[in-house]
Structure formats: structure tokens, C-alpha cells
Amino acid sequence: MKKIFLILVNFYLCFQLSIQNHQVKAQTVTEIEGISTKQSFSIGKYANGIPMLATTQKFVEPSGNKLLDGGEDAYIEITITNNGEGSAFEVKAAMTADNSTNITFDKTSEVISELKSGVSKTIKMDISGNENLLDGSKKFSITFDESGGFKAAPCNFTVNTQKMKSPQLAFIEAGIEEIQGDKNNIISQNELIRVAVLIQNTGQGDATGVESKIVITDASIVPVLKTYTLSQSIGTLTSGSSKTVYFDFSVTWNYAGSDILPISITLSEAKGKFGGTFPLNLSLNKQTLAATDIKVDGTYSTDTEIKDVSLGIDVDKNIPKIGKINTNRFALIIGNENYVKNKGLQADVTFALRDAQVFKEYAINTLGIPDKTNIIYLEDATATEMEEEIDNFLKLMEISPEKREFFVYYAGHGYPDENKDAYLMPVDVKADYIKNAIKLSDFYTRLIEKNPKQVTVFLDACFSGGGRTGLDLVTARSGVRINPNSTTVSGNLVIFAATSEDEISKPYDEKQHGMFSYFLFKALQDYGGKLTYGQLADELVEKIGTYSITINKEQQTPKVNVSAKLIDTWENLNMND
Numbered sequence: 001m002k003k004i005f006l007i008l009v010n011f012y013l014c015f016q017l018s019i020q021n022h023q024v025k026a027q028t029v030t031e032i033e034g035i036s037t038k039q040s041f042s043i044g045k046y047a048n049g050i051p052m053l054a055t056t057q058k059f060v061e062p063s064g065n066k067l068l069d070g071g072e073d074a075y076i077e078i079t080i081t082n083n084g085e086g087s088a089f090e091v092k093a094a095m096t097a098d099n100s101t102n103i104t105f106d107k108t109s110e111v112i113s114e115l116k117s118g119v120s121k122t123i124k125m126d127i128s129g130n131e132n133l134l135d136g137s138k139k140f141s142i143t144f145d146e147s148g149g150f151k152a153a154p155c156n157f158t159v160n161t162q163k164m165k166s167p168q169l170a171f172i173e174a175g176i177e178e179i180q181g182d183k184n185n186i187i188s189q190n191e192l193i194r195v196a197v198l199i200q201n202t203g204q205g206d207a208t209g210v211e212s213k214i215v216i217t218d219a220s221i222v223p224v225l226k227t228y229t230l231s232q233s234i235g236t237l238t239s240g241s242s243k244t245v246y247f248d249f250s251v252t253w254n255y256a257g258s259d260i261l262p263i264s265i266t267l268s269e270a271k272g273k274f275g276g277t278f279p280l281n282l283s284l285n286k287q288t289l290a291a292t293d294i295k296v297d298g299t300y301s302t303d304t305e306i307k308d309v310s311l312g313i314d315v316d317k318n319i320p321k322i323g324k325i326n327t328n329r330f331a332l333i334i335g336n337e338n339y340v341k342n343k344g345l346q347a348d349v350t351f352a353l354r355d356a357q358v359f360k361e362y363a364i365n366t367l368g369i370p371d372k373t374n375i376i377y378l379e380d381a382t383a384t385e386m387e388e389e390i391d392n393f394l395k396l397m398e399i400s401p402e403k404r405e406f407f408v409y410y411a412g413h414g415y416p417d418e419n420k421d422a423y424l425m426p427v428d429v430k431a432d433y434i435k436n437a438i439k440l441s442d443f444y445t446r447l448i449e450k451n452p453k454q455v456t457v458f459l460d461a462c463f464s465g466g467g468r469t470g471l472d473l474v475t476a477r478s479g480v481r482i483n484p485n486s487t488t489v490s491g492n493l494v495i496f497a498a499t500s501e502d503e504i505s506k507p508y509d510e511k512q513h514g515m516f517s518y519f520l521f522k523a524l525q526d527y528g529g530k531l532t533y534g535q536l537a538d539e540l541v542e543k544i545g546t547y548s549i550t551i552n553k554e555q556q557t558p559k560v561n562v563s564a565k566l567i568d569t570w571e572n573l574n575m576n577d
Helices: 002-033 040-045 352-365 383-396 431-436 440-447 515-526 533-552
Strands: 053-060 073-082 088-097 103-105 109-115 120-129 136-145 155-162 169-180 192-201 207-216 221-224 231-237 242-251 263-268 276-279 329-335 375-379 405-411 414-416 422-424 454-460 493-497 559-562
Touching: 053 088, 053 136, 053 155, 073 088, 073 109, 073 136, 088 120, 109 120, 169 263, 169 276, 192 207, 192 231, 192 263, 207 221, 207 242, 231 242, 329 352, 329 383, 352 375, 352 405, 352 454, 352 515, 375 383, 383 405, 383 440, 422 440, 440 454, 440 493, 454 515, 493 533, 515 533
Parallel strands: 329 375, 329 405, 405 454, 454 493
Antiparallel strands: 053 073, 073 120, 088 109, 088 136, 103 120, 136 155, 169 192, 192 242, 207 231, 207 263, 221 242, 263 276, 414 422, 493 559
């Protein structure tokens, strides 16, 4: 009986163990099948396949030099592509720099929540170099993580850096145009003046957000805002580039301030560091530079060559000032340009007025001739005006002629008659009435009649029947051409003429002067007025002979006509004793 009991117990235990094993097995199967319940999130994401991430990187900066410049905002463009069959989740790109000194980041990481199969996503990470960034390089490292561990390979790249190239806004010069006035390039009260102000970025960096503002501190100087405002937005000035801004004003009769008008320009740019306030140095009742806009842009490079820019021509500025006034020197200056509107010859003489205006400045400053009392100045002179003022000039020779030196400057048309006599043409005399013009040989005779100490004539005209514009004025009388230097002269007379034979006196368009006048002024400027007549003649022959061929494609040979009395000594005469 005991034996049967033990058998039954053993059987029961085995049965229970079998049930437990079956339950464990069933539980194990249930747990395995239930993995999707406990781990359903993980297995569900990649049920359709796993991701495969690839990346590309690009450095982008605005100047195009492929450098991170000091003061420049740039960015690193990162493109992540999923080339796998399944989506990628929580893709994180993180960037670090081995040396972040003088570099700032707007962010160092970015997360993409899901990147599906076959899809690319581009992100940008902004970087900036501050103003203390130096020449060198910066190494950047970017890592890529993914929530399931399907990360992309990290990458390293190096960006070269360059120290900041700062802009610098500068006022260069100001010129004027008389909108209402006597057109003499002199600012006078109760005239409407337009000012051209030339500014330039003389720094090595670009200036952005450039603004200009004209500041007038005297209520008797009235801005006129019909055409231009006092504040103007200029935008960007690249290194070396320039810009001209304009404004209009009038000085009323109430003005009682300094001859230097209290007008300035304030220049500013986006950084607020590279501008300033500059006086325009505009003078009342004094010859002022004419407003001619010449814009010269520099070309950006590692070091920009900052080219000079100017509102005016080189010989119109920096006129040598001798500082010594010679009360025994006198000048007659005539500039005849506008023949057509005055019903004279059928062609104007380009730049003749400008020639006369600038010669007057050299006469005053370099030759030492007193302006108020010793200079007779004519623009677009009629026959009557020329005769009257020549008579007045000759009367000056009657007073102590042995002490006095006389200079004559003429820019305008010359003209030959049928007898091959040369004439200086007033602006209102037609070819058919040439006898009303100034006969050159008679003029020379009158100049030396009183036997003055010295007479010097500068003649920027030709007598070939041609003109600066190239128009043939004597087509109807072909062959009537003369050489003005063949005229026999006497006394203490030296004549510098623009041409010889039947050549035409041409302009130098780039310099806005007659070719002869420009190189006359250039010689006086280069030598500081301290040159002999011989040196001047050599300069004129060499420079005009060369430039007339290369610029105007025509020969022009200046000549000197000297009286027999001075034939052995004229070369040693000095322009400024």
C-alpha cells in the first residue's frame, strides 16, 4: 500500500512538472510573440528596412574668395541623404571647431525628426568671423547620430581665415555748377549752386548701408530741395569704388560768415565705425572746381589698389602758387567757344572756355599776375568787345613799358582769308565778314608798338580752316591755308602757337582741354612755374607731338615764333622771374 502511495505521489509530481513546463513554454512563446508589445516601438520603425545615411558639406561665404573673413557672416551647408530602404529617426548633426577663438555660431547642432528613404535634407549652420579674426585656418568636425544607431560617418574639413579688411569712407572733393548765376564757377550770393560731392571707399573692405548727409550750419545758406535731398542712401561701396552725390543751395544776402562756407558731409555705413564728417571747403567769391563726375572703381583682390578719383582734371587742381605778386605783369585772356549760338562760324571750339578759365588761374597763382587790376578776361567775346578790350590792354603798355611784361592767351577759332592773312575770330563774326575780325599781323604790330619789356602770346587756335570738332570751315575755298608762324614779328615778342603748317588744333577730350592748352598747363604744373621758355617749348613739342598722334590720330606740331631781337636769348627767358 505504501508502495502504491509513493507511485501515485511521483506520478502527481511529474504531472505538475509537465504542466509547469508546458506553461513555461507557452509563456515563453507568448513573450516571444509579445516582443512587439514590449518592444513594438523599436521593431515597428524599421519593419520595412533600415536607413543608410550619406552626407555632403559645403562652405558658403558672400565675397567669393572662399575664405572666412573677419567681420563676415558665412555658413556651412550640410546635406544628409537617406539611401536605405527604411526611414531614419532623430538624425542629429553636431558641429565643433578645434579653435573657436574669434568665431561665433548661431547654433552647433540640428535634429531631423524623420528622414524617409530616398529623401535628402539640407541644413545650414551659420558661422561668423569677428573683427579680430587673423589670417590662418579653422578645423571643423561634424558628427551624425541616429536614434537606432544607424549613424553616418563623421567628417572633418578646414576653412582658411583672413583678417578683416575694413572699409573707410572718405570725402575726395567737391565741384560746383551754377544753375542760376553768371556761370563763372564762382559761388556768389543770390545764385543757385549745384554741388557735386565725390566720395570714395578708400579701405580694403566693402562698405554696406552707406548713407550721406549734407550738414549746413548757417541759416543764411538755404538748401533747395526741388531736385536732391540732403540725406541720400548710397547702398554698397566696394573697396576703391566711388560715388558722386549732389545737392543745391543758395547763399542769401544775409550771410555774414567766413569765406569758407560752413557746409559739410557726414558719411556712415552699417558698422558705424568707418565714416566721419568732412568739411566741403566751398569758398565764397573764389574760383571753384567745375563739377565733372569721374567715377573710378577699384577691383577687389587680396589687396585692392585704391585708384585716385577726381571730379576734375589734373591740371585744373594743385595749381602751383608762387606766392610772389608781380605788379608789372599783365594778361589779356580770351576764350571763344560758342560760335553757333552767337551767329558766327558754324562750329564751336570745344573746351575753349575751360581753357581760358584755367589759364587765368595759372596767370594769378603761377605767373603772379594781380587778378583785380592786371587781368582783362573775356568769354565768348564779340567783335566789339574784343576791339575795346584790346585797346584797353594796349593802353596799359603806355605806362612805364620798359618795366612791364604782357601775356596774351587766346583759345578759339583762327581763320584765313583769301589773301592767306590770319584772323582771330570773335564769336559773332561770320566768314563772309572776316574783315570785322582781328587780323593777327596787325595785332602783333600793336603789341610791340610801345616797346614793352616782354610780350608773350599763347595761341590755342589754328588757321587751316579746320576746328577742334574736325569740321572743315573753308571747304568752299579749298587750299586757303596758312602757317601763322610764318608771320614776321619784331620787338620783344615770343609766340607759342598750337600748330604749324596747315595742321588743326585738336582737343584732348579725356582732359577736357585743347591739346595745346592742356600741355601748357601741365608744364607749368610739373615745373612749379619755374621753367624757361626753352624748356616749355621742348615740353610742348614732345608731348603734343606724341599725344596728338596716339590720341587724335593726327599730327599736331606746336611752334615758337620769335622776333629777331630775341632770337639768341628767348630760350633763357623765365616764366617766373
